[in-house]
């Protein structure tokens with residue numbers, strides 16, 4: 001099989017966005033001499049669009065950044081790259097910058113009408129027409145495949161991540177180094193990762209009184225409030241029905257409590273068309289101990305307690321455990337089969 005086809009076959013065999021990205025970098029690298037290829041990520045920070053290299057090639061190997069985007073020392077302001085900024089504003093498929101011996105081609109990865117990333121290809125000589133056609137062909141296969149992957153990971157109604165992607169996100173988030181954490185800091189309230197289960201109160205009544213279409217509208221609006229309330233590095237899922245899960249990164253207990261409480265208040269204050277006010281109950285816990293299912297179980301216990309004790313409130317599992325308000329779960333390792 002021709003090498004380029006072989007690479008395409010290998011590329012579309014991946015079921016993970018980052019591996020797929022690494023694979024397209026190595027594929028593009030075959031298409032020219034002395035080329036450098038990077039995947040750039042766009043994100044918001046301090047009210048401006050920032051850009052940083054997320055992965056790049058070095059001597060034929062792909063290297064991925066270990067930093068979280070907002071604290072990456074390699075980040076910069078997108079406005080400093082005028083050709084790329086213009087391309088994103090105009091929804092173009094490509095941008096080009098040429099100087100004497102550096103020629104750079106940018107290819108934004110559009111998912112629906114948003115670009116969160118782009119490929120950057122740099123080489124010392126100008127891109128020939130033929131080379132550009134081949135690069136664009138490979139890139140379009142990659143972009144279509146990214147779109148397909150993204151579609152299979154999203155909940156169709158709200159566009160949030162669906163339940164089947166949870167374990168992978170959980171593993172990725174909990175294995176990353178925690179930013180803002182000073183190893184010498186032995187204080188109790190150090191940043192860590194948190195998991196919250198959020199459930200709309202008396203949602204059945206919304207459906208019963210106003211009908212399923214209004215119920216669906218409430219789910220979409222709550223999903224939008226979730227998206228705007230949590231940071232880009234956090235992860236929000238719809239677990240099914242009127243239940244949502246948030247993975248909150250690098251926050252102290254106080255910050256996590258405030259973030260979940262703020263969200264509860266945001267929903268309480270929001271006016272939903274026709275329906276008026278609704279509320280949510282929230283249970284949360286640290287992700288430090290246990291498998292995803294155990295962490296979920298603890299947050300669920302806290303949520304259940306909130307539901308049983310008046311709803312429209314945030315409950316923290318570990319505090320409830322220390323007060324004897326919940327019983328500890330039996331972990332998998334402690335289950336006696338006989």
Ligand SMILES: Nc1nc2c(ncn2[C@@H]2O[C@H](COP(=O)(O)OP(=O)(O)OP(=O)(O)O)[C@@H](O)[C@H]2O)c(=O)[nH]1
Nearest residue numbers: 199200201202203204205207212215216241242307
């Ligand atoms: N409109 C709409 N309703 C859904 C969807 N998925 C689940 N539901 C409804 O969500 C409701 C969930 O109701 P319950 O689990 O009884 O809970 P609740 O009424 O919210 O009460 P509490 O959670 O105890 O406060 C049911 O009526 C489901 O039919 C959906 O995608 N759209």
